[in-house]
Amino acid sequence: MNNSTSASPKHAEEQQSIGGQLVIPIAAVIFTLYYFSTIINSPWTAQVSAVLIGGILIFLCLLFIAKKCLLISRKQANLKMTELFSTQDIYSGRAAVFAITFAYIFLIEWGGFTITTFLFLYLSMSVLNQGRRNLFSATISLAMALGGYALFILAFNTRFPRGPFEALMKMVIENGL
Amino acid sequence: MIIDNIINAFAELATIKTVFLMLIGVAGGLVAGAIPGFTIAMAVVLTLPFTFGMPPAQGLATMVSVLVGGLSGGLMAGILTGIPGTPSSVATTFDGFPMTRRGEPGLALGIGVWSSFCGGIISAFLLVTLAPQLARVGLEFNPWDYFMLVMFALTITASLAGKNLVKGLIAGALGLLVRTIGEDEAAGVARFNFGNDALLQGFDFIAVLIGLFAFSQLLSDVRDPVQAKKSLMDKGSVKIRIEHRRAIYEVLKRWTIVVRSALIGVFTGILPGAGGSIANILAYDQARKTSKHPEKFGTGIPDGIIAPESSNNAVEGGALITMMALGIPGDVTTAVMLGALLIHDVVPSPTFIVEEPVLAYSIFIAFFVATFFMVGMQSFMLRVFVLVTRVPMYVLAGVILGFCGIGVFAIQNVEFDLWTLLWFGILGFLMRYFGFPLAPMILGVVLGNIAELNLARAFAITTDLTPFVTRPWSLFFLIVALYSAAYPWFQRERGKKAWTFYYPAMLLASVSVPMFMMGGTVRPTIGAVLVIGALYNFYTARKTHSGSSA
Numbered sequence: 001m002n003n004s005t006s007a008s009p010k011h012a013e014e015q016q017s018i019g020g021q022l023v024i025p026i027a028a029v030i031f032t033l034y035y036f037s038t039i040i041n042s043p044w045t046a047q048v049s050a051v052l053i054g055g056i057l058i059f060l061c062l063l064f065i066a067k068k069c070l071l072i073s074r075k076q077a078n079l080k081m082t083e084l085f086s087t088q089d090i091y092s093g094r095a096a097v098f099a100i101t102f103a104y105i106f107l108i109e110w111g112g113f114t115i116t117t118f119l120f121l122y123l124s125m126s127v128l129n130q131g132r133r134n135l136f137s138a139t140i141s142l143a144m145a146l147g148g149y150a151l152f153i154l155a156f157n158t159r160f161p162r163g164p165f166e167a168l169m170k171m172v173i174e175n176g177l
Numbered sequence: 178m179i180i181d182n183i184i185n186a187f188a189e190l191a192t193i194k195t196v197f198l199m200l201i202g203v204a205g206g207l208v209a210g211a212i213p214g215f216t217i218a219m220a221v222v223l224t225l226p227f228t229f230g231m232p233p234a235q236g237l238a239t240m241v242s243v244l245v246g247g248l249s250g251g252l253m254a255g256i257l258t259g260i261p262g263t264p265s266s267v268a269t270t271f272d273g274f275p276m277t278r279r280g281e282p283g284l285a286l287g288i289g290v291w292s293s294f295c296g297g298i299i300s301a302f303l304l305v306t307l308a309p310q311l312a313r314v315g316l317e318f319n320p321w322d323y324f325m326l327v328m329f330a331l332t333i334t335a336s337l338a339g340k341n342l343v344k345g346l347i348a349g350a351l352g353l354l355v356r357t358i359g360e361d362e363a364a365g366v367a368r369f370n371f372g373n374d375a376l377l378q379g380f381d382f383i384a385v386l387i388g389l390f391a392f393s394q395l396l397s398d399v400r401d402p403v404q405a406k407k408s409l410m411d412k413g414s415v416k417i418r419i420e421h422r423r424a425i426y427e428v429l430k431r432w433t434i435v436v437r438s439a440l441i442g443v444f445t446g447i448l449p450g451a452g453g454s455i456a457n458i459l460a461y462d463q464a465r466k467t468s469k470h471p472e473k474f475g476t477g478i479p480d481g482i483i484a485p486e487s488s489n490n491a492v493e494g495g496a497l498i499t500m501m502a503l504g505i506p507g508d509v510t511t512a513v514m515l516g517a518l519l520i521h522d523v524v525p526s527p528t529f530i531v532e533e534p535v536l537a538y539s540i541f542i543a544f545f546v547a548t549f550f551m552v553g554m555q556s557f558m559l560r561v562f563v564l565v566t567r568v569p570m571y572v573l574a575g576v577i578l579g580f581c582g583i584g585v586f587a588i589q590n591v592e593f594d595l596w597t598l599l600w601f602g603i604l605g606f607l608m609r610y611f612g613f614p615l616a617p618m619i620l621g622v623v624l625g626n627i628a629e630l631n632l633a634r635a636f637a638i639t640t641d642l643t644p645f646v647t648r649p650w651s652l653f654f655l656i657v658a659l660y661s662a663a664y665p666w667f668q669r670e671r672g673k674k675a676w677t678f679y680y681p682a683m684l685l686a687s688v689s690v691p692m693f694m695m696g697g698t699v700r701p702t703i704g705a706v707l708v709i710g711a712l713y714n715f716y717t718a719r720k721t722h723s724g725s726s727a
Contacts, residue, residue, distance in 0.1 A: 035354065048633070052632070060347045113586075141575070160586065161592075
């Protein structure tokens, strides 16, 4: 009795947090099952590779999950998610960089390539440098955004999103100042 | 014929524009390879979108130049700062950095540069001679063989890429699954598209690669706010002149190490999944084991720089051999190169070298020429590297992040690709965080099409499954795939459990079976040699086992 009580805190210390590790296998199983549902009425040739690859993936994921469940049942692991999302992400600006990237992709069609790229670069650098040396960050961002505009829109004439800046520059180039 | 191809390939590449692009490629690769955290694969991936508008030979020559530059760039950071620029130059720091601290950075860099050059040239020579031979073997492959070859490539990558085989296999299967998203090529049926029309074409391969590899790396790198503000090196700490003459003398004096290490590199490169990160350690280890003064390794001796640098540059030649001859990439970097070929409507296969000799030989020649450019540019790029090392990491991260977005968008000018970049970046980040290796997933994404297409072809011929074990090459790949799957356990339990004593003998004996099935004279002879090897191995294992159990 004594042994078990004295051992349990030690066990708790040694336990691995494996909750996070299960995210990918569980998501993979869910996606694979959805995958199977999309091909259920397909011709046999379209099903075969999907069933084979999906079957292997489900088998591997279940094997992985079973191994982890065994660790949990032996009290060698718990389902905690470790520190995947922590305050460190907010301090370091990683969460903000992710949000800025999300906003960039969302706004690029509307704002055009040059303005959104400048804002994206400037905000990313500012966030990572915690608001210091803003002028330096702005200069580099401006140079990159204008360089990208000159190369991809002016020189290569690619279908990069055109926004207010590109429209203004087009007017200036066509009509002169 | 070969001479004609070489001359034609030279003519294809000998334009001012191509040479200029190759020089820029080598320079970019040298800098990219020198920045810790910015891998060669990332540099090649980010170069790819800029090569779309170029003719295939020019685009591929540029990418090969980035690759060659990147392979050598890692040594600059490793020798001068002690932080390896790429995983393939980890062993270079063991002796390179002590030599720098001893006050001989110019010599250390020179030895590194010339060893890289020699390794690159040996591997370029083997590339030109071996790739066409291997392609001839590849002509014998049927759909069953190809499917099994892909399975072998994935299994060995999974077993070598990480500590946990199951995680590696899950990553590989996930890659294959991602590649099947969209319309089925054989029946035209929409699969796994969430009702979204944009997904009917599947995910753009490059957006997936950049997301998984580059974006996820940046998300991992920016976690430490103190690190983000730091630059790689303090100001004014480097004023070096590379000692070429002395370095050449030191390298040539140790030509056996150069040749052996280069061969280790080429062989490691040919094996799918085993890249420069393994080769440089293997070569260093071999050099130490065969040295008369193994105790001096780690103190800053030339042998310790020559071995890893000769091998890591030779790796890509080896990886290109399998990619060009069989269409199977040897590592992540050649996977990207394969993607580049596919984008230029070139499908590498055993017939590729015969059908597209000029393009194939352009790649060989580009690899060769870029190695010369690398030596020429190293001194100049050293100054650029010193400047780059003073740039704070937050600026580098921001600029690379921008390049990722621009690069992905430049491919098809479709906004959806940016979302692909983001989601796969998050997936890649989660995989890194939870210890799922990315290399098998990337290989799965690259090889998914080949696997699916050949499986469909195999089933179109017959629904019978026996050809997978009755066809010699398919059986060969199945056997080596099974053994490579067991390899992590063998490595972990080596000498501790009874079966590990017999594992090599069993492997040799099993592999001899398909060799005998192949017929002819040479292959059964190889089979017989393998059987003799197996018996010898069995005998020595038995002796060792009984000795250890007694």
